[in-house]
Amino acid sequence: MKDRGERATPTELERYRVGSLSKGLRILALLCSSERAMSLSELAERLGWNRTTAYRFMATLQADGYVDQDPVTKTYALTARVMDLGFSYLNALSFPERSLPYLNRLSAVTGHSCNLSVLDGAEIVYVARVASRSLLSINLHVGSRLPAYCTSMGKVLLAWLPPRELRSVLAGLRIEARTAKTVRNAEELLRLLGTTRRNGYAVNDQELEIGVRSAAAPIRDGKQRVIAALNVSVPAAHCTLSQLMRDVVPRVLEAARDISTAIGQRTPERLHR
Template sequence: MAEPVVNGREEYGPHFVQSVARVLAVIRTFDAERPVQTLGEVSRETGLDRATARRLLLTLADLGYVSSDGRTFELTPRVLDLGYSYLSSLALPELAQPHLRWLARELNETAALAVLEGNEIVYVALVPSTRLAAVKIDVGTRFDAYATSMGRVLLAGLPEAELEERLAYLHLERKTSRTVGDVDTLRAEIEKARAQGWALVDSEIEEGLRGAAAPVRDRAGRVVAAANVSVHAGRTTPELVERDYVPMILRTVRLIEADLVSSAAG
């Protein structure tokens, strides 16, 4: 359920515009599991009364972000403009793309770049491979960070106090039989990723999907993104991924970081 926005001014201060927060809350109720919703469902998920939810949905429809058949509502492709404005303002995906293309070509696998947003990773650059066609991943795709290789290295890059705060409130959901099941195990995996400088996750986000990732750091040494390669588990083993894939991912990360530093200096 989306977090109700009822006391924004008290929580955030006199600058807070509650109507903006409510519109965003309405948009965020739509996802892969609920692409089409009724007014009642949106009202329930946001905690807004039906009249308010209806006005917001109709306003979004007037602006072209929502469509309706009179009973149900769904987002339109125009919503992608909101995310594109953010992605197009980032230098990092553009800088990373040629290096990801090289990595994908050399390994004949899918290569990607993601950033951490809340407790999720968000794909911001991607070079897909037809060998991973069964898995639907696009720029803008989100996954729970705890169950992915990119998420592990991004979490490992957080200050210790922030990491512990996130872990204290994290809800772990088993997505496969191999998904990490408790916070202590997850913490150990994050510490391992931090110590070795990369992470390998095997069939935790989806059965048969294996991924390896390394962090991308800015000129100040802060982890700002993660690069990874995803492969079907049937084509390799964790040992081969570590031996053959991880060194190439680390090389790719170093090249991205070099371009990032040069871009900032320029």
């Protein structure tokens, strides 16, 4: 496949898929999403495989140190080695660490939680966070994932996707109503993304969770490509939508510009491939 300076389409990628690697990754993803250890039968059923196939992959992952089996219950769980993959990703990004002083300052000025995220398909992934006691309802941490369509950072990251990539994301998007204020369909989402691009920021008025509002702005690299999003989350009981627009949005925009300037040309090129 030739490097044309843009991401390949799902159809193009499918031609080069390595089936065995994909199956191993499916197992890791399934165990990551589970809140408890799983038996071989459970894994096989959830994956739609027979027990022999499931056992072969589990034995491989266990031999490589990524899963472990309880000697008593015979259930499988991830090991701490899996964390190496996530931390290696964060270390390679490098900009979350450089952004932390700005997040700390923004949190101190606003009195609210500040977050930095990147886009992964139709989800955002938190790569930096400064939490505040003012917002305790959502349990979030570095590595947390949320749907992009109902978050302020997600709308920012989707809004600045190249058209081809945005179409690809929307084609497989399943929109669920998290609250009565959640966007209802792709057409409505596209209108919101257009507004986000025109304004240069996004707001979220209790679309993810009732009682939570937020404002987000894009983080750009030295070539003005959007590589991340920054937001401030506030309790709706303490901050009206008009107050969010008046008091929080300007500070978020200022902090996003400062972070973008600090990142400059030092952003790893691999982020944009």
